Amino acid sequence: MISSQPPAVPDRASEQVPACATRSLTTLAQAQLAHGRRQPAVALLRAALLGVDPITAPPRPDLNAAARLYAETLHAHEHGNWQSLRWARYAHQASTDVFGVYDERTVDAARTLARVLAAYRLDDAAITLRRLIVAQLTDRDGPASPGVLAARMDLAITQHAAGHCPAAIAGLTRTWRQWRRQYGDADLDSVAMVLQLAAMLDACGRYDEAARRTVQAWRAYRTPVSPGGRVPARLSVEWLTTSHQRHAGLCRSTRPPSRLAGAFDPLRELVRALRPGGGAPDHPLRRARTWREFLP
Template identity: 35%
Template sequence: MPVGDDAALLREAQTAWRAGDHAAAAAALAVVLTAQDPYTAPASWALVEAALLWTRLYLRGDDAPLAAVAWCGYAQDAAVKLGGLRHPIVLRAARLLAAVHTVRGEHADAYDSHSTVVAALSSTDLDGACRAGALADLAAHAAGRCTEAIAHLTAVWQAWQPCHDTADPAGLFYVYRLTAMLAACGRHDEARQRFRDAIPALPPAHTPQRFAERAEARLVLEQTCRGHDLVCRRQVGARYRRRPAPTGAVRAVTCAELLP
């Protein structure tokens, strides 16, 4: 299909997407993408954008098709060829690919995608690179590399603190994730101590903003804890020494205890 036709169909899909007509967007994108193989398609910006939009259409909160991995991977690789590693679309594709891998439970691959973002931002946006690194650590933790992930994010958090005010709300991003990883590994005392680091940056008690932050922290905790005992070496080893309490009950209590 000529490049001009791809661009026209892409514009049609984008218009439908913005109007909320996802079926029409999917139909237009199908015409572009079914004529191509994501593993051999030539690099073009129109195809890159079509692949990214198609991935967004089919990325759901709890799953994504294998084709989303292929097309989003194509978009990332093609964008690197066309614009270089630090092009904004490379970052967009890498972040989206990490999200696809995460919902599919492919945490090692999600780690690699987040690491691509870290590499792209490391020399131009240190705060952005640190945030991407925290997400990479979260993915490594979900893959069972708990000790490594916790140690690395702890080091990032300790390096971040001297450069920022203790009341800077940006620090909550790191504290929530570090607390969640510690709690998921059953290191509850450490998790409670770490969460105390967040108190100066929290909004005043009994305000809507404080409730919103509490909800965000709870969500991160629950997502990180869910099913982690199946891959956590610390907890898997404990199964041979004693019978653990039911996972759901332990996690619910832990989240309530951690959040002020």
């Protein structure tokens, strides 16, 4: 059994941990996170990165893995001195140097850095990086690949959270239309994109459009499928997390937030079906906590 108590971290910050120990500590931290134990994982990762300066450290695969996980696990401003941002930048640069820009580990590090930049409200830098991810994945996999479409959705979410609402809504609409042409309206990821679009429209006070999109998503989800069932969800995207209260100031919407899904009780069934243990446990809608502000 994995202990829930944080391990003791050495006091001598000048001594670096050997590479093999760094890898072991990172693996243990991943196990802690898998059990929902963030604080022990943070302590393990701090021990793994003991004595390492993210500004001057050389690129090493073991440090890169620990740094990326540490940056992902920390909350913004936790431990002071912009630690999560420093380690996210190190992980991205180290991955680029060691594996190259097209390696999936580098792409993952770039996604982590983009999330951290957005958490620190460095929105322009986050949007620029999201655009770079889209461009690199397009070069590697082609413009119609699921990874590129997922990256474009992440870009739209980042733009929306920064207050670039027209660009975000237009970009997500284009992405969804391309996805539905390839996979159909009833595809789980197509449903998720429509709901994401409805959430954006609702946050911006465009209630009629949001309501139409919500009904559209519900009807698509209820569309009969082949006897083989639905194709498992392909995307792993971030769900909209900007609160209505803050977003209203960003996009200058003067309309109060609605309780959109309250008018559409069947949406509860859709959200439940896409939660862990439901019909699609790996689907992005598993992060249903965001939709609680829409549900009664």
